[in-house]
Amino acid sequence: MYQSKPNYPPPHATGFPMSTNSEYYAPSMVPSALEIHTPPESVAWSTGLCDCCDDVGNCCMTCFCPCVTFGKIAEIVDKGSSSCGTSGALYTLIMCVTGCQCLYSCFYRSKMRALYSLQKRPCGDCCVHCFCEQCALCQEYRELKRRGFDMEIGWLANMEKQGYAAPTMPMPPPTQQGMTR
Structure with a gap:
């Protein structure tokens, strides 16, 4: 004969995962990980x-002076919080002192991928920058260019060009001259 299981109340939550064989496990009551948080779909790089060959001028510039290309990329990715010159100079300093500028630039590739939900292709960001530094910089430059940025004018000019108002600096109060007779 068939005996039904007793109708016990579910156990108190302990914080420990329950096995699927448990008689108390109710899959319909537990949301899956996909229902809780679904990351945005990653998109392919545009090139x-x-x-x-898409941008021979930038390719040549990056081959002979990667700090310039890196500086332009960093200014756009940082949304103007760092200047092209500062980022390029830091890149050059790291290159001259340690030779590990690829670790610095791979950080910006990761930041750019997160910003635009780009795929991690063809491999991890550090591998791409350690083994193909110039190609990685050229690809990032082309990606930003295809997303509508004019890489020659910087962040602020791009925002003005796209119709966003540049933040205005408040004028300081007029200063008074020293004592007069």
């Missing part, structure tokens, strides 16, 4: 890593 491949080795598509340098």
Whole structure:
């Protein structure tokens, strides 16, 4: 004969995962991880890593002076909080002192991927920058360019060009002259 299981109340939450074999487990009552948080879909890069023929001028600049290309990328990715010159100079300093500028630039690739939900292709950000530094910088430059940025004018000019008002600096109060007779 068939015996039904007794109708016990569910156990108190302990914080420990329950096995699927438990008689108290009710899959319909527990949301899946996908229902709780679904990250945005990642999109492909607009150009491949080795598509340098798309912008020969930038390719040559990056080959001979990667600090300039990096500085332009960093200014846009940082949304103007760091200047092209400062980022490029820091890149050059790291390159001259340690030779590990690829670790600095891979940080910006990761930041850019997160900003635009780009795929981690063809491999991890550090691998791309350690083994193909110039190609990675060229790809990032092309990506920002295809997203509508004029890489030659910087962040603020791009925001003005796109119709966003530049933040205005408040005028200081007029200063008074020293004592007069």
